[in-house]
Amino acid sequence: MSPQRLDQLRAEQVAGFYRNSTPGTAGGMIVAPILSGLLVYEKAISFGVAAIFVLLLASSTVGRLALIRSYKKAEPPAKDWRRWANFAIVTALIGGSCWGLGGLFLMDPGRPEYQFMVLMTCAALAAGAITAFGTYLPSYYCNLFTIMAPGCVWSALQGDALHWTYAILDVIWVVVVAVLANSFSKLLIDSLELQFANLDLANDLLVQKEFAEAANVAKSRFLASASHDLRQPVHALGMFVGALRDRPLDEVSGRLVRQIQNSIGTLDSLFSAILDISRLDAGVIESGPQAFAIHPMLERICRDEIPEIDRKGIELRLVHCSLFVRTDPVLLERVLRNLVSNAVRYTDAGRVVVGCRRGARLSVQVWDSGRGIPADQQDLIFQEFYQIGNSERDRAQGLGLGLAIVRRLTRILDIPMQMQSRVARGSVFKLSIPVAAERSVAIEPSQGLPAVAQASRFILVIDDEVEIQEGMKALLTGWGHSVVTASSCAEMLEYATAFITTPSLIISDYRLRNGEDGILAIERLRSEFNSDIPAILITGDTTPDRIRDAVISDCFLMHKPVSDNRLRASIAKLTAEVPGRL
Structure with a gap:
C-alpha cells in the first residue's frame, strides 16, 4: 500500500473514533452518578468521594466532547491523522484512568458485593467502548487497560480466594475483549481497503474514459483538419474540371474529363461520410418525427439495390407492411439504406429479406444469409473505418463509416437497435420504431433542383487560395456570370469602390487568412452595400464547433468539394428572386 493510501486509511480509522465516541462518552457520564449515588445510599462510600469521582469524570467528558467538536470543525486532511490520533490516545487514557483509578475509591473493603458491582461496571464500559474506540486500536487499548488494570491489580493484592477470582476473571475479560476489538478493527480495515480499491478502480476507469474521450476528440480534430486540407485542392480541381467540361472536347478528352470527374466523386463520397460523422458529433442534426407509411420507403430502398442484386445473382425479398410509423423519415431512410446496402454487399449467395413484425412497436x-460477423467483432463494426475482411481497403466494399453513422442516428431517433449474427450463416438487424396512431401521406425523397437556365449575375468570390479563385472564376464566367475574386474581405472592399451595382451573390470560403472567417466577411460586405445579399459559405472544415457556427449563420452552407452541378443549382435557387443586375 502506498504511503498516501496508508495515510488515508489511518485517517479514516481516526475519523471513526471521533464520529463514534460521543454516545459512549455520554453513556459513561450517565452511569457514573447512578453508580456512585447507589454506593452513597448504601453507605459504601462517602458523599465527598462520590462527588470528586463524578467531577473528575465530568471534566474528562467535557474535554473529550470539546476535542470531538474541534476535530469536526477542523476537517483535517489525511496527512494530519497522527496529530489527531495522539489526541485520541490522550483522551482515552484520561477517561479510562478516571474509571480505573477512580473506581478504586468506590471500593468498600468490607462489602465484596459492591466491589463486584464496580468491577462489572468497568468491564461493561470497556466492552461497550469497542464500537467507539475500536476503529483505532491504540486508543482502545489505552482505554481498556487503564479501566481494567487498576481493579485487577487491587483485587490480586487483597490476597484472599474471592479477590483472586476477581483478578483472574478481569484478566480473562481483558483478553476476550481485546481479541474482539482486534477482530472489529481488522474487519473495519478490510472494509476500508476494499472501499479504497473500488475508489482506485473508479478513478482508473475515469482516467481511461478521459483518455478515450481525448483520443476521440483528437481523432475528430485530425479527421477534420485532414479533410479540410484535402478538400482544398479537390475543390479547386472540381472547379477546373467543371469549367473544362463545358468546353468543346474531342471524344478522348471528354472520356478523360469524365474519369477525373468520377474520381472526384469518389473523394466526395469519403468527405461526405466524414462530414456526416462530424455533424452527428456536433449535435446539429435533430429529429423531426412525423407519421408516414413504412412500406413505400422500404420499397424505394430495395428498388435502388436491384442493380447490385442482379449483378451478384442473389435474391432480395421485401415483405409487405401496411402500418404507419412515427419518426424522422429522412434519418430513418438513411439508417435503413445503410443496413440494406450492407446486407447486399456482404451476401455472396442466398438472399436478403426485409420485413416488419408487429407489436407494441x-x-x-433486415435479414441476410451472408458471411456473418464473429462474436468478438460485433461491437467493433460500429466504430469508424472498421471493416471485416477488407485489409486492402477496397473502396468497392465501402468506407467503413456506414454502421458508425447508423448507431449515431438511432440514438438521435431514440430507436433501439439489435443485432444477431453467426459466421457463415448470416446476420439480422432489428429496429424498434414507434407505431403511428394517425395516418399520413407517404414520404417521397426530394429529387433535387432541375437544371435551369440562369440569368447573368454579378458574383463576388472570396477565397485565400489562388487556385480556387481561378477555378471558381473560370467556372462561373463559363456560365455567363460576371465575377470579382479576392483573397480577403479588405481586398474585396477595395474593389467595391469601383462597383456601379450591388452584387447578386457572395461566395466565400469559411476559413480565411489572419484569423478572418467568411461569416464576418459576408456581414461586412452586406453592411457596405446596405443590402441583405444572398451568400454561399463554402467550408472544408468538419469540426463540430465550426459546423455549429455555420449552421446558425444566415448563409447557405456547402462543404468542399462542391460539385459544379450542386453549385449551379444553389446559385439558381438563391438568386431566383434577384433580378439580373448587369
Whole structure:
C-alpha cells in the first residue's frame, strides 16, 4: 500500500473514533452518578468521594466532547491523522484512568458485593467502548487497560480466594475483549481497503474514459483538419474540371474529363461520410418525427439495390407492411439504406429479406444469409473505418463509416437497435420504431433542383487560395456570370469602390487568412452595400464547433468539394428572386 493510501486509511480509522465516541462518552457520564449515588445510599462510600469521582469524570467528558467538536470543525486532511490520533490516545487514557483509578475509591473493603458491582461496571464500559474506540486500536487499548488494570491489580493484592477470582476473571475479560476489538478493527480495515480499491478502480476507469474521450476528440480534430486540407485542392480541381467540361472536347478528352470527374466523386463520397460523422458529433442534426407509411420507403430502398442484386445473382425479398410509423423519415431512410446496402454487399449467395413484425412497436428487420460477423467483432463494426475482411481497403466494399453513422442516428431517433449474427450463416438487424396512431401521406425523397437556365449575375468570390479563385472564376464566367475574386474581405472592399451595382451573390470560403472567417466577411460586405445579399459559405472544415457556427449563420452552407452541378443549382435557387443586375 502506498504511503498516501496508508495515510488515508489511518485517517479514516481516526475519523471513526471521533464520529463514534460521543454516545459512549455520554453513556459513561450517565452511569457514573447512578453508580456512585447507589454506593452513597448504601453507605459504601462517602458523599465527598462520590462527588470528586463524578467531577473528575465530568471534566474528562467535557474535554473529550470539546476535542470531538474541534476535530469536526477542523476537517483535517489525511496527512494530519497522527496529530489527531495522539489526541485520541490522550483522551482515552484520561477517561479510562478516571474509571480505573477512580473506581478504586468506590471500593468498600468490607462489602465484596459492591466491589463486584464496580468491577462489572468497568468491564461493561470497556466492552461497550469497542464500537467507539475500536476503529483505532491504540486508543482502545489505552482505554481498556487503564479501566481494567487498576481493579485487577487491587483485587490480586487483597490476597484472599474471592479477590483472586476477581483478578483472574478481569484478566480473562481483558483478553476476550481485546481479541474482539482486534477482530472489529481488522474487519473495519478490510472494509476500508476494499472501499479504497473500488475508489482506485473508479478513478482508473475515469482516467481511461478521459483518455478515450481525448483520443476521440483528437481523432475528430485530425479527421477534420485532414479533410479540410484535402478538400482544398479537390475543390479547386472540381472547379477546373467543371469549367473544362463545358468546353468543346474531342471524344478522348471528354472520356478523360469524365474519369477525373468520377474520381472526384469518389473523394466526395469519403468527405461526405466524414462530414456526416462530424455533424452527428456536433449535435446539429435533430429529429423531426412525423407519421408516414413504412412500406413505400422500404420499397424505394430495395428498388435502388436491384442493380447490385442482379449483378451478384442473389435474391432480395421485401415483405409487405401496411402500418404507419412515427419518426424522422429522412434519418430513418438513411439508417435503413445503410443496413440494406450492407446486407447486399456482404451476401455472396442466398438472399436478403426485409420485413416488419408487429407489436407494441414495429420491428423493422433486415435479414441476410451472408458471411456473418464473429462474436468478438460485433461491437467493433460500429466504430469508424472498421471493416471485416477488407485489409486492402477496397473502396468497392465501402468506407467503413456506414454502421458508425447508423448507431449515431438511432440514438438521435431514440430507436433501439439489435443485432444477431453467426459466421457463415448470416446476420439480422432489428429496429424498434414507434407505431403511428394517425395516418399520413407517404414520404417521397426530394429529387433535387432541375437544371435551369440562369440569368447573368454579378458574383463576388472570396477565397485565400489562388487556385480556387481561378477555378471558381473560370467556372462561373463559363456560365455567363460576371465575377470579382479576392483573397480577403479588405481586398474585396477595395474593389467595391469601383462597383456601379450591388452584387447578386457572395461566395466565400469559411476559413480565411489572419484569423478572418467568411461569416464576418459576408456581414461586412452586406453592411457596405446596405443590402441583405444572398451568400454561399463554402467550408472544408468538419469540426463540430465550426459546423455549429455555420449552421446558425444566415448563409447557405456547402462543404468542399462542391460539385459544379450542386453549385449551379444553389446559385439558381438563391438568386431566383434577384433580378439580373448587369
